[in-house]
Amino acid sequence: MGSKINQLLQQWPAGKVATLRWLNSRGVDRRLADKYVQSGWLQRLGHGAYMRAGETVDWVGAVHALQTQLGLAVHPGGISAIELRGYTHYLALGAREVVLFGSPGTKLPAWFEAHPWSRPVTLVTTGVFAGSEKTTSTLPIDGVGLEVATLERAAFEMMYLVPKRQSYEEAFQVMESLTSLRPKVVQQLLEGCTSVKTKRLFMHAAERANHPWLKRLEMSAVDFGSGRRTIHAGGRLDKKYDLVVADPGQG
Template structure:
């Protein structure tokens, strides 16, 4: 093992970002050499094929970036995506990151030790909408971590209502979404095939009296009559309808 190999590893590995076998190969480090570097104290093995510079701990963004190379379409969505873009109701001291992806994946146990998260693969949109639509890194964020734009995130948030996400908090978050881009939201709703999501986005927007919400009835009509997902109380407050 040459000093040049070690130097390249130190230069190209981002602190707190786990690397996989493919990344090591690109640095000229074979599986055998990686094992030797673990024994020599340059690398620590997190799991099969996952390594980190010795002395580092996986960061939030480093863990998500690693998973994004293994899970198609992995992104930060829903409530977390809104929070990272300044739309939040309460500041969480122990943030639980909401992750979405295209297909199930067995996330390695070392991720659980360093990241509080939920992961789901709920399909909200039809196949005509490219999965990557509305997913991009934040301007000041990690370039390897994709985040839902607010217009997509609000649909993901609505999908989570009743599944660990309270209606009340979603309603409070909606207050910060007055300036959603109506044309972008319209595109996502045009491809959304889940009645619950479309109805709740409409109801939450109307409750907040946003102008963009008044044009959403066409999406509810497109999906046809179905279950009502919200009730209005005597004081005019919307609540999630009990199943």
């Protein structure tokens, strides 16, 4: 048993969760994993998840396990991804929740949902970005490589959450800082996203911020739908996008 556990611990990157699926792939079944727990080599994080004894793991190491071991198509998105990429340092973030995005029907394992991470982690499932090509990239966080939404995708996800889970005022502040978005990726998201509200809000905020990359977009290829969208009753009407939204500072 000694050589197997030594080999296992050598393969186990620091700060990461190991799921039973990962252990099984290395010849360790649940019974043997439980023996390792009893022997003080491992600690059980929850049903089907383990960590090295004496180590501390946080949501980053757990999300890495979801992505790489369980094959769940989830990623930090919205303002969480923008924060992780270093673009919201001027906002009062504190221990705000981490928002994961996943496709419809995605469910997080019970061990993940039950564990008290350093920050609350919430899953948002939506299919409105299904038409878009891969818009995540690997970002090193605390020594762990996570798939995180690109700035372009995160900005759309942020607008998707307005107004129920994300304030427009904060979203606009963040949008003002996104001066170097890639027009090609923005174009792809505008054409692929099926949420009319999200696309209109994104363009409304980007035009208010007067970003230089706007000039390189081909708006004739984008379907903005029809009918008014009211984000804030009593707000100002943007006639171009038929969108009623509060001015930043009001909501």
